[in-house]
Amino acid sequence: MEDKSVIIIGAGIAGLAAGYYAQTNGFKVTIFEMHDKSGGLCTCWKRKDYKIEGCVHILIGTKEGMLYNDIWNELGVIQNVNFGYSDVYYSIETLSKKVVNIYTDLDKLESHLKDISKEDSKLIEEIINFIKTIRNLNIPVEKEPSLAKLSDKIKNFINVIPFALQLQKWNSISLENLSKKFKSDVLKEAFPLLWYPEMPALFIFFMLGWLNVKNGGYPISGSEQIAKAMEKKFREVGGEIKLKSSVEKIIVEDNQAVGVKLKNGEIHKSDYVISACDGKTTFEKFLDNKFQSKFWKTFYEEQKPSSTVVKLVLGIKEKIETPEKSYLGTNIVLDPPVLIAGEKIKRMSVYINNFDKTMMPDNSTMIEVTLISDYTRWNELSKDQNLYNEEKEKVKKIVLEILEKKYPNISSKIEMLDISTPVTIQRYSHNYNGAIQGWHPNPKTMGLYLPKQLPTLKNFFMCGHWTESLGGVPIAAVTGKNIIRLICKKEKINFKNK
Ligand SMILES: Cc1cc2nc3c(=O)[nH]c(=O)nc-3n(C[C@H](O)[C@H](O)[C@H](O)COP(=O)(O)OP(=O)(O)OC[C@H]3O[C@@H](n4cnc5c(N)ncnc54)[C@H](O)[C@@H]3O)c2cc1C
Numbered sequence: 001m002e003d004k005s006v007i008i009i010g011a012g013i014a015g016l017a018a019g020y021y022a023q024t025n026g027f028k029v030t031i032f033e034m035h036d037k038s039g040g041l042c043t044c045w046k047r048k049d050y051k052i053e054g055c056v057h058i059l060i061g062t063k064e065g066m067l068y069n070d071i072w073n074e075l076g077v078i079q080n081v082n083f084g085y086s087d088v089y090y091s092i093e094t095l096s097k098k099v100v101n102i103y104t105d106l107d108k109l110e111s112h113l114k115d116i117s118k119e120d121s122k123l124i125e126e127i128i129n130f131i132k133t134i135r136n137l138n139i140p141v142e143k144e145p146s147l148a149k150l151s152d153k154i155k156n157f158i159n160v161i162p163f164a165l166q167l168q169k170w171n172s173i174s175l176e177n178l179s180k181k182f183k184s185d186v187l188k189e190a191f192p193l194l195w196y197p198e199m200p201a202l203f204i205f206f207m208l209g210w211l212n213v214k215n216g217g218y219p220i221s222g223s224e225q226i227a228k229a230m231e232k233k234f235r236e237v238g239g240e241i242k243l244k245s246s247v248e249k250i251i252v253e254d255n256q257a258v259g260v261k262l263k264n265g266e267i268h269k270s271d272y273v274i275s276a277c278d279g280k281t282t283f284e285k286f287l288d289n290k291f292q293s294k295f296w297k298t299f300y301e302e303q304k305p306s307s308t309v310v311k312l313v314l315g316i317k318e319k320i321e322t323p324e325k326s327y328l329g330t331n332i333v334l335d336p337p338v339l340i341a342g343e344k345i346k347r348m349s350v351y352i353n354n355f356d357k358t359m360m361p362d363n364s365t366m367i368e369v370t371l372i373s374d375y376t377r378w379n380e381l382s383k384d385q386n387l388y389n390e391e392k393e394k395v396k397k398i399v400l401e402i403l404e405k406k407y408p409n410i411s412s413k414i415e416m417l418d419i420s421t422p423v424t425i426q427r428y429s430h431n432y433n434g435a436i437q438g439w440h441p442n443p444k445t446m447g448l449y450l451p452k453q454l455p456t457l458k459n460f461f462m463c464g465h466w467t468e469s470l471g472g473v474p475i476a477a478v479t480g481k482n483i484i485r486l487i488c489k490k491e492k493i494n495f496k497n498k
Contacts, residue, residue, distance in 0.1 A: 003028040004491065007260055007270040009247045009286070012040025012429075013473050014464035015276030016230040017480030020075055022274075023239040025488050025496055030268065031239065031276075032260060034246035034430075039227030040277075041429050041436065042473055048416040050315040050366060051359040056223035057327045057351070059083070060207075060474050063215035067138055068474040071481060074497050076233030081225045083217030084355065087324035089208065092190040093332045100190040101324070104211040106132060117184030127205065130166055135209030137163065144482035145449050147489060170202040174443060193331050193347070196441045211327075218327060221358040226473065250275070250286040250460065257460035260286075272459045272487060276480065279466035280432040291457040299450070303442060305435035306471065308422035310340065310373045312399050313366060315416030320365040320407065322352050329368070338398045341377040341391055348399070350406075364415065369399050375422035375433040382423045392419050437471030438464070445469040452483050461487065 006022045008015045011033035023029045037043070043054045061068025062083045072078045089102040100116060103109040110128040114121050137159070160167060178201040179191035194204050210216045219225050231241065246263040250273055259269035275282040280300065283292045292300075329351030337344040353359060353366040360366050381388045396419060400411050422434035431438075439445070450467050454460060463479035465471030488495040 004272070005030070005270040006272045006274060006487075007032065007268060008274045008276050009250075009260065009282075010034075010040060010275070010277035010464070011038035011227075011231070011241055011243075012276060012464060012476065013042050013227065013230065014476040014480040015040070015274070016227065016234055017071070017075060017477040018274050018276055018463050018484055019239045019241075019480075020230065020234045020237060021481050021484035021495075021497075022487070023234065023237045024498060025484060025493055027272070027487075029234075029239045030270070031234075031241045032245040032247050032262065032268070033241060033243050034263075035428075036243050037224075037227075038231045038241060038243075039224055041425070041431065042223045042227050044222035044224040045418075047313075047418045048315065049361045050313075050364075050416045050418075051222055052313050052366075052418055053222050053353075053359070053368065054224075054420075056226065056473055057218050058089075058207075058211070058216045059219055059223075059226065060210055060216045060472075062217040063210075063213055065138065066136075066210065066213065066215040068478075069215070070497070071474070071477055075477065076229045076236075077226050080229035080232065082220040084220050084325075085214050085217050086211075086327040088326040089211055090194060090328040091326060091330040092193050093330055094186050094189045095333055095335060096186065097333075098186045099330065100186060102194065102208070103324075104208070106135075106208070106212050109208075113187065116186050117182065119183045120187060123181055130170065131205050131209045131212070133166070134163060134206065135213050137209075139206070144485045147482075147485055167202065170205055171200045173201050174198050175201050175204060198443055199441050200443065200446065218356075220356055222356075223473070247286065249288075250282075252287070252290075252457065255456055256458040272461065274461045274463060274483060276462075276464045278430050278432050279462065279464075281430055282462060287457070291454045291460075293451065293454050293456070295451060296454075299445075303445065304440040305375075305431075305433040306437045306440045307372045308375045308425060308434040308436055310371045310378075310395055310422070311420050312369045312395060313416075313418045314369075314403075314410075314414050315360060316365045316367060316410060317363070317413045317415045318365060319363050320352055320354055320367075322354060325355055326351070332402075334402070340371060340395055340398070341373055341381060343374055343377060345371050345373065347371075348402075350403070361415075367403065369403070371395075373422060375426065375435075378422045378434075379426070382421075388421075388423070392421065395419060432466070438466045439469055439471065441470050452479070452486065 006027045006029045008031040011031045019029045019031050044051050061072045092100045113124045176192045176197040179188045182188050247260045248263045249261040251259040257273035331349050337346045349370045351368040426434035452462050461483040463483045465476045467479050468475050485495045
């Protein structure tokens with residue numbers, strides 16, 4: 001094949017993955033990225049001698065032979081990133097000040113939950129036994145559904161037959177509804193907080209199974225290592241990234257995408273254009289609202305973006321000891337709730353990083369506090385820099401007062417303090433409403449296939465976390481891979497993984 005060219009907008013995880021597979025399959029790829037580094041939301045930033053984690057606490061796919069491991073191998077992540085493993089997925093403090101630790105060791109988890117509530121033993125056993133049954137199940141989610149052959153479907157069906165009824169049972173009950181089945185008020189309160197309450201319980205059970213078999217780890221030295229590894233691999237196969245190159249428009253001729261126009265006026269032509277950045281920007285700004293299909297129009301009208309966060313990170317000149325290593329830390333109760341950006345906030349997560357020495361100076365600790373907070377209110381505040389800064393100061397004050405109770409005198413040991421808001425995320429990544437992972441999970445759309453092409457625009461494809469009903473780094477990478485499968489099919493090329 002004479003090299004056909006592909007332009008990709010955005011060097012986030014989806015764009016880098018699409019770039020690698022397109023280049024590997026014989027296309028000449030150029031990625032345009034508005035920042036001076038790749039990674040998008042999967043990033044870190046330096047403040048004094050500390051490196052702040054902007055994204056991944058858990059990357060699924062770190063165990064050979066398990067879900068997502070192949071794609072991370074192909075993209076050079078497994079070979080170039082070291083992973084650490086935690087004892088606890090998440091701890092939830094309840095109103096009664098009990099702490100529920102979700103241990104990754106399933107036997108320990110079972111006895112801990114039974115210690116909290118003997119009367120729920122039967123349900124606890126049922127859940128733990130189910131997680132043990134599925135923990136090594138390699139669920140087939142990587143292949144582009146529209147390209148799956150009948151033989152793939154039959155193979156997948158046979159794989160899940162032994163567990164089909166239970167899979168269906170736990171898929172049809174949300175975390176919220178599962179929690180109602182517990183007799184213990186502590187477990188009733190804790191379970192909906194393990195993820196989004198409306199998520200099927202099945203999702204968290206898979207997550208706990210993967211964590212148990214070490215198919216989910218945190219990237220040592222931060223999630224920017226994932227993006228760096230992918231960029232290296234993409235460049236090794238001959239791909240080109242143009243940094244500090246913001247795309248303004250997709251050029252369309254005769255209902256076909258033929259290139260992009262950059263903010264600096266430059267025009268770049270190509271055979272295919274892939275948008276791997278925010279979907280709303282793609283439809284409204286790049287394409288002037290001209291090609292949005294009925295499906296996508298309705299989807300944007302009816303669905304909500306995922307939640308967004310205020311994050312305060314402290315660098316403490318002291319080693320704080322913790323009984324266990326935890327991926328996400330502890331979700332603590334704010335009683336009474338605090339008022340942040342006009343919203344009553346009832347909970348915050350406190351994650352203590354005292355183990356990744358590459359992120360901080362010796363004998364120090366990083367404390368990361370995360371609060372779910374509405375974008376709209378922060379956006380309003382940001383129109384007046386004074387009001388915006390005042391609100392950030394207020395967050396600092398509130399959070400420090402809470403932390404002082406647990407770690408007396410901590411304020412005097414702060415060496416570094418960084419605060420980001422939903423507006424920071426929006427400004428940095430251009431993601432709609434500062435959403436951290438695309439769409440808010442909705443049981444009705446979960447598993448629904450979202451189209452990656454537009455019926456009236458030829459040679460244009462979309463990937464990334466806005467093109468699936470649930471986002472995250474592995475899903476972004478899979479969408480990048482799958483649209484290249486679609487392009488290969490169109491070009492009658494046998495898709496290659498490497
Ligand atoms: C705080 C936080 C915690 C998270 N934790 C996890 C986790 O533990 N596990 C997990 O799996 N996921 C996690 N996520 C979600 C995950 O980061 C995202 O779902 C994923 O990185 C999305 O990748 P993407 O490539 O689809 O989009 P993005 O990362 O948004 O990439 C889009 C890229 O396009 C670029 N771009 C935008 N506009 C333009 C333009 N006009 N011209 C050129 N370039 C442009 C952007 O700069 C960016 O590089 C987290 C996210 C956040 C914010």
